[in-house]
Amino acid sequence: MTHQDAPLRAADTEAQLWDAVVIGAGPAGLSTALTLTRGRRRVLVIDHGVPRNRFTDHMHGVLGHEGLAPGELRRIGRAEVEAHEGVFEDAQVAAVDSVTDGDGTRVRIATTDGRTFRARAVVVATGLRDELPNLPGLRALWGRGVYACPFCDGYEHRDRPMAVLANGDHSDMKAHLLRQWSADLVLLVNGAFALGEAEARALTARGIRIERSGVDEVLAGDDNRVRGVRLANGTELALEAIFTNPAFVPLTDFLEGVEVRGTEHPDARVWVVGNAGDPRANVPVSIGQGATAGGDVAFALLMDEIAAATADSEPSVVESAVSAEAAA
Ligand SMILES: Cc1cc2nc3c(=O)[nH]c(=O)nc-3n(C[C@H](O)[C@H](O)[C@H](O)COP(=O)(O)OP(=O)(O)OC[C@H]3O[C@@H](n4cnc5c(N)ncnc54)[C@H](O)[C@@H]3O)c2cc1C
Incomplete structure (x- = not known):
């Protein structure tokens, strides 16, 4: 069985090589996770339950959810991700770093309770702190x-x-x-x-x-x-x-020294979405950024898989004949 065809859910979350680990289960992270799980990717979401808008009873300006309690949106979002075989861990991430082993580049995620997870891609959706x-x-x-x-x-x-x-x-x-x-x-x-x-x-x-x-x-x-x-x-x-x-303080200390996907690091394995990267992102914008990042991650994983499959495969008879002709 190839990695692609293995079951999506894993009981031992530390042993698994996740296609993506999403850090943060607010609107940005849940939207990323929903896109990726619907894309049949193996997704672990790590969250420690302190979203930015926990101080308010109602959300406004969120199309289709006007006045909904923020906790209710997160509850629905989580249920939707779980229904598509996404897995959740209740933990606080302390460190993220890239490691290259024989199997390619991976991201390692360490939590404050001493656990370590591995992923092919990481999406940071940890939000921000408002300093009043x-x-x-x-x-x-x-x-x-x-x-x-x-x-x-x-x-x-x-x-x-x-x-x-x-x-x-x-x-x-x-x-x-x-x-x-x-x-x-x-x-x-x-x-x-x-x-x-x-x-x-x-x-x-x-x-x-x-x-x-x-x-x-x-x-x-x-x-x-x-x-x-x-x-x-x-x-x-x-x-x-x-x-x-307020002054906006992104909750991304653990990313210090880590390359983040963007024009400067187009091949980096770590994406940042929602308020963690953009203080102006309200709930609908965070959901949109999460969905976009989910698509980008899926495409990056796909490119790796095509490259790996091509590197492993013998050239076909037709390809060999063409290259022999070109060499002559
Ligand atoms: C008082 C108030 C009212 C607001 N009202 C509205 C409104 O009416 N409409 C609207 O559109 N927007 C509103 N907002 C803005 C809204 O809160 C943000 O747009 C939204 O929360 C951004 O989503 P996010 O997913 O980026 O971050 P968050 O919702 O903050 O989610 C981040 C998640 O990451 C987790 N996390 C953080 N650090 C770690 C870590 N190290 N390890 C693991 N998990 C971690 C947190 O537990 C949290 O669950 C309001 C904000 C405030 C403060």
Whole structure:
């Protein structure tokens, strides 16, 4: 039996040479895994259960799934991958490295619990961490009235009192964007943004208020959602939503020194998809990137297989005759 014809599922996940290991079971990783398992590839998905949007109860802007709980999308996705013979391991990946043995180049994946897996290709779909401005009360309300993405969460708070909490350059542009969702909008400068005269004039001209007093605390209501902020001057502002720009930190430390597939390394065995490589990838974009990567991986594996089969095979009688003729 060739590698191609062996069963797709393996009980001993460490002994198996997987066609692909997908690291991360969010929208990007599950979509990669679904494409590859439907392509009848041997796929192991490794995930340790801390997706980026675990702080929110509902997903928005995901066609066909408007308002669905993020955990429900992951549950459905996992069931779909398992139905196509994909295998899951609950573990945290600590290291990835390429090894070349007599059998060609492989990727080795080590987990924090001391296990090692081997694959012909690895897709990293580990997402990112949002680093929020350091302000009391803010982190606890992340996803519960504090957000980054107006297109994800603006609509649910339309025409309600909202703020943009400045966090670096272009905070004024975030306020201009949010004006589409509410006329009751204030930019909390909070010493985090050098607001010039021209920017201030443009904001005011569009009806966006500017609050220059510092912010001491974000306040929660009884429902544990944002109810406002307390300013350094002692006043309280009633708000329903606060949008800010976190710093995006990709969860890819374990890739340091590893070649990633792209124009610089066109033959590398490691792909990166979703938020791990692109902080702008929302759920639908992550699903799309995952499906694209799944197709790319399948094609790369196929090219290896054609090369291996051709190298092993004797030239056919016709080929031998043609080459003999050419040599004469
Ligand atoms: C509060 C909030 C609300 C949002 N709302 C929306 C919305 O309404 N609509 C929308 O389209 N987008 C929304 N997003 C964005 C959405 O979360 C991302 O677009 C999406 O999660 C990206 O998918 P991903 O698969 O790249 O990463 P993730 O969904 O973060 O999945 C990554 C997976 O990798 C795993 N992982 C990480 N490191 C390791 C490791 N070392 N080993 C093993 N596993 C690992 C994690 O456990 C996780 O399951 C929101 C984000 C936030 C923070």
